[in-house]
Amino acid sequence: MTTVGTERGARRRRGRAAGIALTVVLTVGLAAGCTTSDGPRDDGRGTAGESPARPGDGPPVLTVKIDNAPAARPQTGLDAADVVYTEQVEGGSSRLIAVYATGLPESVGPVRSARESDLELLRQFDRPLLAYSGAQSKLKPLIEQAPLEAVTPESEPNAYTRDPSRAAPHNLYLRPGQLMDEPPGEAALTTGFRFGPAPADGEPRNDLTVRYPAARFTFTWSGAQDRWLVSMDGSPALTAEGERLAPATVVVQYVTVRPSGFRDFLGNTTPYTETVGSGEATVLRDGRAWEVNWKRTAAEDGTSFTTDSGEPVNFARGQVWVVYAKAP
Template identity: 45%
Template sequence: MRFVWDRSVRGRMAAGLGVAVLGGALAACSDGGGPGRAEPPSATGGDTGTPAPTAPATHPFTGGKRGLRNPVLAVKIENTRPALPQSGVGSADIVYVEQVEGGETRLMAVYSSKLPKRVGPVRSARISDLHILPQFGRPAFAFSGVQSKMKKYIRKAPVYDISQESAGSAYFRAGPKPIPYNLYADPKNLLKQAPKAAPPRDIGFTFGPAPEGGKPTKGFTARWPATTMGFTWSAKQSRWLASWGGQPDRAAEGGVLGGRTVVVQYAKTTRSKFHDFLGSYTPLIHTTGTGRATVLRDGKAYSAKWSRPSEDKGTTFTTPDGKPMPFATGQVWVLLVNDGKPYTP
């Protein structure tokens, strides 16, 4: 069950789309450059947005005690040099880093336990977002727009569309940066446009003390075809401090971005059917199935395995002996990198 879309100055989305879970309402499209298909996620499966009777003991995204029933909001954020420093990323529960056209990356920040005052620069969505989001039930999804021919798929996706086009009052332009790097949004206002957005639910993460083993590690650099992000352990701050292109990845609010846990998830990246106006194809990141991962926490690197049976299910991470790989309580970064050398599809 998978999906597709986009519209950005840089990218036009895509991927193969299937009809099975949407009752034949959509025409099937095969991937343009790799094995496997990208079918729409179920529009009816998963969380309907109705809160469960009781809250979980800890937040399933962070392992903390805060915001246990707060709605889930996902926001697409630019992650290239003209966009830095970004706003609101430090408040996210989970930060996904996804490859887009031209070998660059874009963030998808997921919020629930707390909200920043503003977030951005907000940019357009990509196909890989809709492969990731179904595990959250039916979250609110904020983005600047999508390719016009993808709009029908957005309408059928299990998300509340609070894009600039449908929730314009929550968006504003600010600062000296030129368009499209100056579009921001007010998260509280965004969620007012999606009053039935799903509360947090289990997405496969576990939290707790670090397991035995692990390799003492000062830092790690993730590589995509046109950019890099590094994470260096800070014992003083008890978290991994992020860098972008070799320089500290500073937050607009001050300080350096980074998380308590950094997951390097090696996922097959293939060419989707669609491309942007420059002819660069949109990557399709395959986040279902199984694969290898490296989990960084507490100054150590742990070898792990990831598994996700379907797009409406969460992603579990296990140690080589099959036990759950616990994360440190706090913000989690998930770096989606190609399983192999950096690859431009």
């Protein structure tokens, strides 16, 4: 696998070549190269009836594995992500993967270790950058074989910094500007998500809680903010500036969570979250909930969401959280 270091020059050239095409998106949808806590603006990411095209040889999306232990909160840069995935890890706790395409924050973290199921999830993107810190020795060959570019403190030391006010290992942060001159743009978001008017019907919903064995996420509708306010383990989830994390759309996707062949240093089995396949999901937007179906035919594909009648489900403009929950 080619490392980020040897590819950086080519990637920067691709980024500059894409600059003209990105100007309209960045001017309308971004301020100072970064999204706000309201998420990406109405930037045309997949109009109703359309999904973003695959990026081909364009600049890659940036994905970051983020710590979600209580000692890691509040995290930095989560509010600037286009998509946030939550997954179960050892001991029933949780980790996050943040995806950046339309904006780059100054700092993201705390950064933590990768898992086997991350590799399947990220196959939907074209050679994404995966920023993480640490992985089991048996997992490293799988990461090296995966179609992605690993960004670690060892491969890109200048891209990382530690916060001396926090205790390790909850104090490692990525500086995206050391990796990319500018964000890759909406074309890199090959998630399969659609954005547009809400589907018909939908049940009014004020809140929803997803429980892992040792963690829980609650999303509470705020009509004033037109967003879902995030709580983690019973406490408000905040940005580093003290604002609430507040996505426009929340997807609770019911998937198979099975044991993997890996264990942590305590002997706990690492869960494997299967994101290829099909099943049921709950979509929250606009203060309402829809019970829908999801399908991802292959790892290279994005995920489609449809009603029982086969109507594609549009998401609200702004940040999307996808919570992977064990199917009943």
